Amino acid sequence: MADDDAAITFADLALREELLTALNHLGYEEPTPIQREAIPPLIEGRDLLGQAATGTGKTAAFALPVLQRLETNRSDTNPAALVLVPTRELAMQVSEAMHKYGRGLRTRVLPVYGGQPIRMQLRALERGVDVVVATPGRAIDHLNRGTLDLKSVETVVLDEADEMLDMGFAEDLEALLDAAPESRQTVLFSATMPPRLNGMVSRHLREPERIEIGRADVEAEAKRVRQVAYIVPRANKPAALGRLLDVEQPTAALVFCRTRDEVDTLTETLNGRGYRAEALHGGMSQQQRDRVMSRLRSGNADLLLATDVAARGLDIDLLTHVVNYDVPSSPETYVHRIGRVGRAGREGTAITLAQPREHRMLKTVERVTKQKIAVEKIPTVADLRARRLELTRAGLEESLLDDGDLDRFRVVVETLAESYDLMDVAAAAIKLAHEASGGPGDDEEEIPDIPAPRGDRPERGAKRPDRGGKRDSSGMTRIFIGAGRVAGIRPKDLVGAITNEAGLTGRDIGGIEIADRFSLVEVPEGSVDGVITALRGTTIKGKKATIRRERFASPRR
Template identity: 70%
Template sequence: MTISTSGDMTGFADLELRPELLKALSGLGYEEPTPIQREAIPPLLEGYDLLGQAATGTGKTAAFALPVLHRAPEPAEEAGPIALVLVPTRELAIQVSEAFHRYGREMGARVLPVYGGAPIGRQLQALRRGVDVVVATPGRALDLINRGALDLDGLRTVVLDEADEMLDMGFAEDIEAILAETPEERQTVLFSATVPPRIDGIARRHLRHPVRIEIGRPEREVGEPPLVRQRAYVVDRAHKPAALGRLLDVESPAAAIVFCRTRDQVDELTEMLNGRGYRAEALHGGMSQDQRDRVMGRLRAGTAELLIATDVAARGIDVEHLTHVVNYHVPSDPDSYVHRIGRVGRAGREGVAFTLAEPREHRMLKSIERATRQKIAVEKIPTVADLRARRLELTRAALRESLLADDLDSYRVVVETLADEFDIMEVALAAVKLAQEATGAATDEEEIPEVTRRPQREGREGPGRRERRTAASPEEGMTRLFLGLGRRAGVRPQDLVGAIAGESSLRGRDIGAIEIADRFSLVEVPQAAADEVIDALRRTTIKGRKAIVRRERQTPPPTRHPR
């Protein structure tokens, strides 16, 4: 049977959990179950198998942990584990084990995480002393079974958490071998963010008449902003590093993961971003487990703000204060995209996911949109003017915070001394300028070329006429301006964008199509701002030269006469 997220909200007490669990939940500040917990806990308490589809961050760990602990015998009643939880990565094993400890503290529950890369001796000793719940990665679990150290004869429940991730990582055979060692009369629970055919296959083979639960992300009310704001930027490969740096500068994430395809790319971007002033850490398969642990420790402690990682290395990672996920390339399949963006927007907090797509990857974005049924807005890369405005905004915010802190007396003598010689406003302006320069004002930044949105026509026309005719008329709400400088004057699209954004109130993303011919250029701008832009461009220079600027004159097409 299938269960959906409907019905009135119930409290944990209504789920008839053991008093020790209710006390632990109350102490942790949990008041109401999430939809996945509300739907999954009752059938699991009754002993049903369960197949749950739920995104990361929906509360599914408690959904299976609480029933396992509720059905556990008294401590030390049995030496072997009564539950085995299989997870894809070391990081997730630690997180799930910590959750079991928090929930089962009042019961004295014995929980052991086992995973590769850690000394196996300690794990063997703990198993000999007796445990109630083992949380394991498949490879280490199978190793312990083959050694005779992990006895599954008394197992009552098996949980496959993040099952699709485990299959993607090549654990299918290990999972089958482990399940073959478990009692037939066990309860089997499978959770997965996506349910591709392979997951269905495992469910048919190993689950008996399972309850099926599908929990999507909560529906938004009309006008309510999404928890994860998804955006994409189309940019040529050569400009992707600069585009990434520009976007991170503008977004100013508290903590972000940047997903890359290769180890070399991870190392290169980490070096580039550290040179840009970020505290970036690399994470990929070429690193030892100790190195990985140190990197994750710095990210969780806040001493690092960016994690540059390959997809496989970052699986299972959960960072509480993560605000941004960046796809340096478009993921190869929609499921990977879902897993990545699921790391932000949790527990009611907003998150941002943006993707850098090369022109040839635009179709892949559409494929992801169709599969996820979510719109990914394609936006323009922020301009230098946007970046400068953002840095000024950050400087203003930092100054305001300092003023509110009211610990400025030690600097009073500097201001009073300068005030005797200069106007107090000039002193303040100089201080703001220094503060702005300390943030790395974008004086040496170059505009990132916008990818041409309309293909050039090929045929009998000459080069100038072919570029001139890439658009017959402006987009709705836009008007086209004529500038008397073109390719022969060295004018590039980024020069025009920079001049308009730097001298008018428009931002780079407000500017429409740009066409550059040999002796002139055409730029689309919003109709309401056309006069402002014309006045601004007439007062400035482009490539060191003054330009004739006016609205484009619409001329009728030439009359064709019969020969």
């Protein structure tokens, strides 16, 4: 069955040519599990009850069938479909997605939510729309005004139904469902299925198709996510978060906090550390929330700190890291969060900061997800400095390989070389470049090291980079491996390749540093040539990689 699923394409789902063209243009290659299971019965007109977390592709799962079933060149000015969502941000997101999918069909999609001038919505409704994507409160407002007529509605979709109930929209939802024709198709999606949804399902759905993205699917998503936890005293959490972000260097990160105050405080702290951080929570005005989302979409922010409710349904492009500032209250919440970086085949990193007393909660999460959460040590100041020096080195190497215009700088080098040693000139230039990029100050303090609970300590050899000189590295040489985090390389992959192919043991291997596109591994100087030869004759994670001595460091003596 798994092989059959893997072979299914959007074309196999009997979608209209206009939709297939739009999906191809957007770069969609194959449907996700929820899309494979939901699209066929929805196209047939059946009611559906679906459980799937944020980030599994629910929007396309209901949007494509809605668009598929629309009449071509539809002349009715009243909507044929009503999509109800809990927040303004999600309304905008779903509306934008449906507009892109339905571009070739000239579908008229209108987002309806509070905070936007109602006159704009009134004019659009009067001109005529095919699909209304609305928050329940504003939809009820239009229904009571007589400006939203649901008599032509063929499909009603409730997206994030559990969240809408939590926000107190139960009565509004009942009223909207009662106002739509009984013959309509009803679709309900929810990340969780609490008992209070049962009454709504029994009253408004007719023999629904039931779809649940189960544990096997969750495990498949989780396998693409590097999951790691750090045991940190609460007083040291802000410093630990800043340190980890400095070392990880995420392209874009989403940090979950429990309270609004925590969101505001951490945002200020991280902005002070040089990050472009934004806060998002329920205590902000709609105008403030709009500004935050605008900065995120324009790329003017790379770090979002939010509460669960505020972040529900958000899809951030190029999201590489999710951070749990506290251990989530339930395993389900943890799974929903980390799924944001494991979606659409992407890999990512999930970081959890746990207080010592929260270790038992981590074990519960592991049991539910059937995935190991590695407990590691907070990077030291020395680790941070090494990481930043690594970035400086990588930037210089990239500049050299880029064959850029260096001629106008040679006269400076030649002049200085007449009075100083050429190596000293190069070192001084690198020092200036490194200091210009910033670095930990002399007053940066170490974060207390709390040992991992027994049974969670990493195996010998499969470890983080050398911890500030704690390991004796005399007689060791670093080798360069042209594959890193982007290729899915982990310390255990490098240790396994070296021990299997070169005959060393885990105890022989020193510090391991993994950057985005390359890795550095310490091995005994007497074994370095044999290790290089052995690795050049094999693959790492199924791929050949460049293997050589590290050019920028001599053997450590």
